[in-house]
Amino acid sequence: MQDNNAWDDDRDDAAKQDFKPLSRExxxxxxxxxxxxxxxRVIAVQVVVGGVxxxxxxxxxxxxxxxxxxLYGTATVVLPGVLMARGMTSRLSGMSPVAGAAGFMVWEMVKIGVSVVMLMLANRIVQPLSWPALLVGLVICMKVYWVALLWRR
Structure with missing residues (x-):
């Protein structure tokens, strides 16, 4: 029976030898x-797309x-996104990697919670409500995230 730990050590040594830190340039x-x-920028594009x-x-x-x-479907995506963007761009989120990861999880839960509450209140806020139109606005605005990832300078 072979000792697999020796193999792991060899791989770690090889990885350490191949690793070269980047220069500033x-x-x-x-x-x-x-x-x-x-x-x-993503939120601004979502607002424009939602208006269109x-x-x-x-x-x-x-x-x-x-x-x-x-428009309410658009707001169901945009308003929670604004809350998350504000929370993630605050000074507290950038203090350490742990704070950034914890902040991301907290703000993502807030974003989901606000979206769910807005959907639950949709029938009371928009009278009469067209669920297909709401869902079309919501889905198209959510897809703006993918467009933003593809649309870089």
Missing amino acids: QAQALRAKNPSVSPW VAALAWLLTQRMEVAWSS
Whole structure:
């Protein structure tokens, strides 16, 4: 029977020998090649896309309740996103990696909770409510995240 620990040690030594830290210039070039996407930019694009979807909903149906329902679906994505972006860009989240990870989990739970509450209140806030229009606005605004990841400088 072979001792697998020896194999792990050999692999660790090989990985340590292959690892070379980046120079300052290499790190800057890597950051320039892969820029991060601002959460505020994503939210701004979601607002614009939601407005366009609501306008198209009104143009296609000529019914204001469809447009308002679509806008409420947009708000169900945007408002919790604003809360999360505000929480994640605060000074407390950037203090340490542990604080950042914990902050992300907390703000993600807040975001989900607010979204669920908004959906539960939709029928009381938007009268009369068109669930299909609300869901179209919600889904299209959620898909803006993927577009933002693809749409980098």
